[in-house]
């Protein structure tokens with residue numbers, strides 16, 4: 571049974587551990603019944619009915635119990651664990667223009683609790699990224715067209731793939747796109763890396779220029795149940811145009827998101843915005859915890875690193891003999907929900923401290939404290 575065509579009640583709300591406790595109450599089910607009735611009786615002709623439909627579109631998406639998810643999936647700091655067990659993340663991104671974005675993604679992964687964070691970037695970007703932080707393992711191996719002669723391209727591209735392959739299977743999740751740029755030769759090499767990661771069943775978060783790549787070649791992710799797309803407003807618009815051949819429908823955002831995911835074979839999509847909407851074609855959920863009114867660049871980069879770490883933790887949680895009622899949970903949705911709320915909480919803390927001067931680096935500094943507040947280390 572679907573509410574407003576957007577959320578499967580039988581398979582979603584009643585089995586769904588990530589919903590807030592109030593969402594599971596019979597009162598809420600009654601409310602949803604009323605909403606369905608309202609939606610069924612509304613017609614698009616009158617402005618009054620249009621208002622009802624807008625109301626339906628936003629109220630029918632259940633808010634995730636995102637903090638509850640974080641508490642469930644975050645591993646305890648067990649003294650017997652060895653380096654790497656809390657997560658090895660890799661970022662494929664960083665070129666001449668953009669060095670901040672891959673840094674934000676990779677360092678956020680460490681600040682949340684991953685043990686190792688790698689960056690695969692172009693040679694020009696590598697020294698700069700290394701100089702931001704000694705914590706990151708930086709591989710200067712990607713090449714842009716300007717640095718490779720036409721007759722060398724095939725050899726260079728095989729070399730790049732071989733170098734990345736040496737590492738790939740060690741990663742719990744890779745993030746493709748932050749600061750990657752849009753050079754055609756570089757994007758071809760990254761397509762090969764993505765295909766290889768898929769063969770190895772490595773979860774992959776696709777953001778920024780990775781979304782540009784995927785939007786122009788949907789088959790790179792179609793049907794990949796281990797892929798998460800994290801589009802911002804413009805990236806989402808481009809995806810919709812390409813895949814569903816339509817514009818954003820503000821009257822029924824959740825159903826449109828669900829359809830988009832379905833058309834790409836159930837790939838998980840986190841649509842960023844005032845509210846983050848998350849869907850894997852079966853369910854739609856949202857995170858709308860208040861974050862920061864500052865819209866400084868780089869917050870999406872923190873989010874992709876954060877989703878990568880939480881997704882790898884959620885996969886372990888889901889695979890580790892949890893109660894059978896929870897085994898149907900999609901760990902990628904859990905990862906998105908957790909990443910979204912943590913970024914928002916950190917952004918709020920940073921804003922309260924820095925106000926108009928808030929920068930992405932300030933938000934990053936509050937990731938640890940915000941996680942501690944939800945899920946204390948000891």
Ligand SMILES: NC(=O)C1=CN([C@@H]2O[C@H](COP(=O)(O)OP(=O)(O)OC[C@H]3O[C@@H](n4cnc5c(N)ncnc54)[C@H](OP(=O)(O)O)[C@@H]3O)[C@@H](O)[C@H]2O)[C@@H](O)CC1
Nearest residue numbers: 668669670671748749750751778779803804805867868871
């Ligand atoms: N410090 C660094 O190194 C950082 C580097 N970054 C890297 O930059 C690369 C390109 O990524 P991107 O996000 O700038 O590209 P894209 O999707 O084309 O958007 C560009 C245009 O979209 C629009 N627009 C955006 N939001 C909108 C909204 N809410 N509502 C309406 N419009 C909106 C807006 O258009 P405008 O307002 O200018 O007309 C904007 O100019 C990528 O590699 C990324 O990782 C970033 O991560 C930041 C930190």
Ligand SMILES: Nc1ncnc2c1ncn2[C@@H]1O[C@H](COP(=O)(O)OP(=O)(O)OP(=O)(O)O)[C@@H](O)[C@H]1O
Nearest residue numbers: 802803842843844846861867868869870871873913
């Ligand atoms: N209008 C908004 N109000 C509140 N939070 C927002 C708003 N827009 C985006 N966010 C939050 O900020 C985070 C980053 O989203 P944003 O749309 O800025 O990504 P982005 O454009 O990819 O960022 P980046 O500059 O890193 O590329 C998301 O988690 C989202 O929840």
Ligand SMILES: [Mg+2]
Nearest residue numbers: 778802870871
């Ligand atoms: Mg972005």
